[in-house]
Every structure is written in structure tokens, then in C-alpha cells.
Amino acid sequence: MSNSRxxxxxxxxxxxxxxxxxxxxxxxxxxAKGIENLATALPQILAGKPxxxxxxxxxxxxxxxxxxxxxxxxxxxLDVTNVYEARDxxxxxxxxxxxxxxLANDKNVxxxxxxxxxxxxNSRLQEQCIQNIQLxxxxxxxxxxxxxxxxxxxxxxxGAGSASVGDVNKxxxxxxxxxxxxxxxxxxxxxxPMSDFHQVVEIASGVPVLVRGGGQVTPRELIExxxxxxxxxxxxxxxxxxxxxxxxxxxxIKSIRSIVHQDATVDEAMKILDK
Numbered sequence: 626m627s628n629s630r631x632x633x634x635x636x637x638x639x640x641x642x643x644x645x646x647x648x649x650x651x652x653x654x655x656x657a658k659g660i661e662n663l664a665t666a667l668p669q670i671l672a673g674k675p676x677x678x679x680x681x682x683x684x685x686x687x688x689x690x691x692x693x694x695x696x697x698x699x700x701x702x703l704d705v706t707n708v709y710e711a712r713d714x715x716x717x718x719x720x721x722x723x724x725x726x727x728l729a730n731d732k733n734v735x736x737x738x739x740x741x742x743x744x745x746x747n748s749r750l751q752e753q754c755i756q757n758i759q760l761x762x763x764x765x766x767x768x769x770x771x772x773x774x775x776x777x778x779x780x781x782x783x784g785a786g787s788a789s790v791g792d793v794n795k796x797x798x799x800x801x802x803x804x805x806x807x808x809x810x811x812x813x814x815x816x817x818p819m820s821d822f823h824q825v826v827e828i829a830s831g832v833p834v835l836v837r838g839g840g841q842v843t844p845r846e847l848i849e850x851x852x853x854x855x856x857x858x859x860x861x862x863x864x865x866x867x868x869x870x871x872x873x874x875x876x877x878i879k880s881i882r883s884i885v886h887q888d889a890t891v892d893e894a895m896k897i898l899d900k
Contacts, residue, residue, distance in 0.1 A: 632698040632735040633677050633810075634833075634860070638886040642878065643677035643812075643835060644670055645865030647702045647738075650681050652710040653786070659869040663687050670869065671695050673878025679738060679863065682725045689731070698735035700773055701728060704757055708744055712785040717742075717750045721757035729770045736771040736810060737761065741803050743795070744779045744787055755806065762807035774808035775837070776800050789839045791817025797828045804832050812863045814839050819853040826858035833860035838867040844877065848894045851884045861885055876900070 633641045646663065648656040660666040664687055670678065671693060679700040680688060688699070704721040711717045719740050729737050739761060741754045758774060765772045776799035779787040790796075793816045800811055811834045816822045826834050836854040838847060847867050854862065862885060871877045880898040883889035889897075 633700070635676060635886050639860070640855070640885050641676040641835070641861035642881055642885050643679055643700055643861065643863040644673075644675045644868055644874075644878065645679040645837075645863055646670065646684055646869065647679050647681045648865050648869075649684075650702070650705050652707055656709070656866060658866070659871075659874070664691060666869065667691060668693065670874055670878070671697060673875035674882065675878055676861075677735065679865075682722070682728055685728060685731060685734070688733070697733070699731070699733045700736050700738050701725070701731075701734050702738040703761065704739050704754075706740055706742065708742060708750070708779060708787045710786055711781075714745050714747050714750075714781045714787070717744050717747055717787075719750060719753050719757065721761065723757075723760055723764070726761065726764055726768075726770075729765075729768065734770075736773045737765065738773045738775060738812070741774050741776040741799060741806075742779065743777070743799050745781055755802075758803075758806045758808075766807075771809035772807065773810040773812055773835075774803040774806065775812040776803045777814060789814045791815060793817075793821035793824050797825055800825055800834075801828050801830075804829055808832055810835065810860075812837050815850055815854070819850055819857075822854055822859070823857040835859065835861045835863045837862070838864040841866055841870070844871065844880075844898055845891070845895060848880060848884065848898070849891050851881055852891050852894075855884060855888075873898075 706719040778790040778795040880894040
């Protein structure tokens, strides 16, 4: 494990909890609920002691201005996509700001993040993502910066936007593509059912796999997902809206920590949340 990547993972459990705060860049205002004022939200999130927070370049700028006393690592997102709001999948896009890679030299940045999107077989969108990854992987290798790839299998929703697909065969195929493209870390959706998730970990061939929250679920469902993911060999979680839009994000993070780092049961984690 590189020194940069090791910043993300707890030295004892070898796992991590990443709280995604890059939600405001995706064009849906509801995503930013709970973190409308990032400067106010950051201290509240950090009170839960996540190992990593995921930020866009603008979020990193705000984080640095606050000069918070924290050892949290930062996963820096380099790309933007409209898949969550697009009204026509033929016009879905993903674009990466390669120039922002210079920000990865910030002492708190542990890795960079890029999408690998499969939206109803939209080959143009997937090609854009592959090109982004290929460009960044080459530059990251020279700079010894790990890259987290987010392989997401999605389908268009009626009206606008898209939703995740939990088909293990489709997810596993995209995860393997991410691994072959050079991903150092995988951030991926849960499978349906979650009992299939071990197949995703296996096909990643030793590359750490983090399960993401995706659409909103109940706190117990998220905690149950966390337990199954860890039991399936996942190296941690990346949760956004499910945590930041909770009434007490810090307490929710602590309940998740109890599973990821302390091997707690679902009921034990729920007791922490319900205190």
C-alpha cells in the first residue's frame, strides 16, 4: 500500500469510512441537502471521525480555509457528470478537469476520484470515462497518487436522471474494467441482493473495494449493508446523502465506524445510533 493510500485506511482494521461531500457538483439541488453551507457542515461531519472525506476542488478550497485540526484524508473528485439529471441519455456526459490534478499535491489529499459510467449501454459516455481514467492514471503514476474509480451501472429513470442497477454480473464486469484500467481503489454500488457482493470483491483481484450508499435507504438498511459488505471482504464504505442528511451525521458515522473498525453487529451499531 502506498503512503498516500495508507492515509485513507485505519492502521489496525485496514479499512476506511469515506464520507462523500462532493454532492453539490452533480446538478441536483436535493443532493446538497444537509451540506448547503459546507463550511458549517464540515466540522459536524468531522466530529464523527471519518477516515476520509470526498471533496471537489471547491470543497478542498473551503476545507483549507477553515484550518481545522484534523487528520482526515481527502479523496479529491476530478470529474463532473450530468447522469443524475439528464433528460436524454444520448446527451449524458462526464468530463474531467485534468488541470485539477495539481491540487492532489495538497498534503491532505490521499487519492483522486473518477467515474466509470455504464448508462443503458451509452458507449459514448463510457468512452469519455475511459479516456478520463487513462489520462489521469498515467499522470497519477508519475506523481505516486492513487486513483479511486467509481464503476456505476445505471439506467435512465422516467422523466430525467438515472438510477443504479444492482445486477452483480454487470457490476462485476465494470469493476474488472476499472481494475484493468489501473484503479488503485474501487468505489461501487451495492449488489441486489447484497449476498452477491463477495463476487465484486473477488473480481477486483485484491484492489480494495468500498461500497457506496447510492440512493437513500433507512439507517438500519445502510447499517445492514455495511455489515454484509465487510463480511464479504469490502475494505470500507463511501456514504454521502444517507449520512449527511441524517438528523445526527456524527452519531451515524460513529455507528458505522463500530462495524467497519470494531466488527460490531448490526444491533450494536443501531444502539449507538439510537442513544
